[in-house]
């Protein structure tokens with residue numbers, strides 16, 4: 386007969402039979418839990434088309450939300466999502482900005498060229514709360530070094546502020562007031578950049594950067610002895626034009642990329658939202674297709690600038706989620722497996738091969 390004995394603290398020590406019984410009970414409980422959850426999962430997935438997405442999503446584990454900020458050379462932290470207002474009609478910009486500020490946006494992307502036409506329909510937004518980053522841009526016709534400061538002064542007067550958080554060279558294209566291209570200043574934008582650097586020293590711009598620069602143009606500019614390297618490069622980044630080499634270059638050279646037209650712009654937004662991989666991830670994570678595209682750009686290491694004038698979308702676009710690695714890689718592969726196609730490219734109209742992509 387097996388004896389039961391006690392240890393030094395008089396705790397009865399279990400017999401082999403008891404241990405086997407306990408193990409069996411634990412196994413039965415674990416198996417039961419697994420069967421219940423997988424049955425529930427099967428029931429939910431087979432009934433998926435009949436259950437409203439919201440109800441189905443309540444039964445699944447919530448996907449992790451991400452709130453990312455980026456440190457600029459001034460030491461300022463900027464939020465990883467900014468509201469874009471390009472192509473918003475007069476009358477829409479003020480309301481969209483006001484809605485965004487109420488919802489919690491603290492980063493607004495603007496430009497001298499997007500200035501709303503003053504008119505009775507245009508609502509002037511209330512003064513933005515403290516710590517709201519505003520990014521105006523230097524337009525092509527003000528690249529001559531002597532025009533740079535007065536161009537910013539004009540934007541400052543319109544914004545009713547004494548300095549901007551980030552000031553960008555909008556395009557690597559210098560034009561004269563008649564629209565003709567100044568080829569020297571286009572191929573060598575260093576004099577324009579030096580004039581922008583003075584704006585930092587004068588306290589009118591806390592940070593300066595560029596926009597629409599490809600790797601060749603960035604390398605060309607940064608080969609000069611710069612006092613301030615470009616804090617950001619604002620470029621088109623979306624499913625149709627994912628630019629993986631530029632993303633890699635920027636990460637290696639500490640230049641933050643800002644992803645513009647992340648949804649494919651007005652022209653291609655519906656195609657973007659209907660990409661099968663985007664829809665699949667949206668379905669799996671219970672988030673919207675627009676949130677998939679914005680979260681994907683954020684996860685690639687970029688600031689993202691979705692534009693909307695629709696209050697529910699302005700809200701939706703601020704919520705960024707963590708995409709699991711396998712799904713992230715699947716989307717990255719799909720985006721980089723087709724020939725890239727730009728949504729925004731004024732090269733032909735301006736007569737400058739901005740991205741070195743035009744056929745000879």
Ligand SMILES: NC(=O)c1ccc[n+]([C@@H]2O[C@H](COP(=O)([O-])OP(=O)(O)OC[C@H]3O[C@@H](n4cnc5c(N)ncnc54)[C@H](OP(=O)(O)O)[C@@H]3O)[C@@H](O)[C@H]2O)c1
Pocket residue numbers: 468469470471472494495555596597619620644645646647648649650651654675676690691692693694695698699701702729
């Ligand atoms: N540096 C540059 O040269 C440059 C060039 C282009 C753009 N940008 C910047 O990037 C910003 C964004 O780019 P973008 O305006 O070309 O395009 P985008 O953000 O890719 O797409 C805007 C379009 O998507 C729609 N949309 C927004 N959120 C949506 C959602 N959650 N679901 C469905 N549709 C949604 C908008 O409609 P509604 O507005 O009607 O909601 C609009 O039609 C611009 O506003 C600008 O600040 C910079």
